[in-house]
Amino acid sequence: MPKIGMVIDDDFFFVEFLSEALEKKGYQVIKGYDGKDAIEKLKDGPVDVLFLDLIMPKIDGPSVIRFVREKFPDNSFPIVAVSSTFIEREEEFAEIGADFYFAKGPLEQMSEQFDRLLEKLEGGKRTDGTTSNFFAAGTFYPREATFELVGTVNFQKAIVDHIGVGILVVDRDAKVINCNPMVVELTGRPIQDILNIPITHLFPSREKAEIIAKLKAVAKNQEPKKVSLAMIIGFRKVGLVFSILKLNDQIAGWIIAMEDLNQWEEQT
Numbered sequence: 584m585p586k587i588g589m590v591i592d593d594d595f596f597f598v599e600f601l602s603e604a605l606e607k608k609g610y611q612v613i614k615g616y617d618g619k620d621a622i623e624k625l626k627d628g629p630v631d632v633l634f635l636d637l638i639m640p641k642i643d644g645p646s647v648i649r650f651v652r653e654k655f656p657d658n659s660f661p662i663v664a665v666s667s668t669f670i671e672r673e674e675e676f677a678e679i680g681a682d683f684y685f686a687k688g689p690l691e692q693m694s695e696q697f698d699r700l701l702e703k704l705e706g707g708k709r710t711d712g713t714t715s716n717f718f719a720a721g722t723f724y725p726r727e728a729t730f731e732l733v734g735t736v737n738f739q740k741a742i743v744d745h746i747g748v749g750i751l752v753v754d755r756d757a758k759v760i761n762c763n764p765m766v767v768e769l770t771g772r773p774i775q776d777i778l779n780i781p782i783t784h785l786f787p788s789r790e791k792a793e794i795i796a797k798l799k800a801v802a803k804n805q806e807p808k809k810v811s812l813a814m815i816i817g818f819r820k821v822g823l824v825f826s827i828l829k830l831n832d833q834i835a836g837w838i839i840a841m842e843d844l845n846q847w848e849e850q851t
Contacts, residue, residue: 584632585609585610585611585658586600586609586610586611586612586632587610587611587612587613587615587630587631588602588611588612588630588631588632588633588634588829589607589612589613589615589621589624589625589630589632589633589634590602590605590612590614590615591614591615591616591617591618591620591621591632591633591634591635591636591644591647592634592636592639593616593617593636593640593787594636595616596690597665597687597690598614598615598616599603599663600690600693601634601643601661601665601697602614603713604694604701605696606696608701608755610631610632614632614701616639617639617640617641617642617704617765618639618642618643618644618646618647618760618772619641619642619685619754619758619760619779619806621633621635621642621647622642622650622778622779623779625650625651629655629658629660630660630847631660632648632660632661632662632704633651633660633661633662634662634664634685635648635662635663635664635665635681636646636665637664637665637666637679638664638666641754641760641761642760642761642778642779644664644665644666645679645680646676646717646761646774646778648662648664648679648680648681648776649680649774650775650778653773653774653775654775656769661680661682661704662679662680662681663683663684663685663704664679664680664681664683664684664685664702665685665687666684666686666687667686667687667688667753680714683700683704683717683718684702684716684717684718685700685718686717686718686774696718697718699718700718702838703716703827710800712723712776722834738831743763744763744764746763746765746843747765747769747842748765749762749763749765749769749839749840749842750762750763750765750766750767750838750839750840750841751766751769751782751785751838751839751841752828752836752837752838753782753798753828753836753837753838753839754836755834755835755836757781757782757783757798758779758781758782759777759778759779759780759781759782759785760778760779760836761778762774762777765841766841767842769799769819770785770786770816771814771816771817772785774813782794782798782839783795786814786816787814787815787816790812793812793814794812797810797812797823797825798825798837800825801827801835801837802827802834808827809825809826810824810825810827811823811824811825812825813844819843819844819845820843820844820845820846821830821842821843821844822841822842822843823839823840823841824839824840824842825837825839826838826839826840834845
């Protein structure tokens with residue numbers, strides 16, 4: 584049987600480049616164009632190698648990597664992180680958690696580097712969290728504007744990750760596309776059981792109708808701009824606040840804030 588490679592990137596032409604290169608090496612290729620695609624397609628099982636863009640809308644690359652590591656703990660297939668910002672993110676390699684790092688560049692210059700990468704990949708060697716498994720065509724230099732952008736993104740992510748409430752981002756199809764560590768704590772579920780599932784599946788089934796009603800209410804009226812709901816999850820009383828998510832004045836989904844109400848009762 585041919586090996587299976589998965590290529591996930593929101594750049595159509597880059598997906599085609601990598602897919603054709605893998606097919607020439609005898610791989611069967613599964614294509615996807617964002618993190619939601621990756622998670623949905625990985626429901627069918629692991630692959631032999633995953634090429635994954637780090638910066639994508641909705642579910643980003645690092646979130647998919649965490650999903651993969653938790654979902655397939657006994658089948659740790661190699662993950663190749665793909666990006667044009669590696670020079671500015673070199674210190675983050677260990678945190679990103681990929682096995683190989685492939686820098687984007689002009690398509691005509693990447694074929695040789697791809698061959699080198701595949702040779703090392705098929706040799707079974709993994710990264711040690713350093714730049715030893717970094718592949719790039721030509722010489723790359725840090726860009727000040729990209730440094731600033733990466734720094735801003737990391738700062739905003741740190742705020743969301745360390746805030747004392749759970750933050751859920753729900754897509755227009757009512758599936759979860761992002762959550763912070765507090766959501767994992769409040770729901771008692773690992774990340775692979777949260778991302779890309781219908782939001783109603785995350786909470787007790789008895790609350791399904793009420794959750795749907797709240798989502799509809801805030802999407803239809805948008806006034807008030809938020810609605811609230813309290814429920815019991817396990818042994819916790821949890822408060823939920825539903826808000827609409829807008830991008831460019833268009834409804835893009837919902838944001839749900841979660842808070843442990845027991846802590847306030849204990850303090851009073």
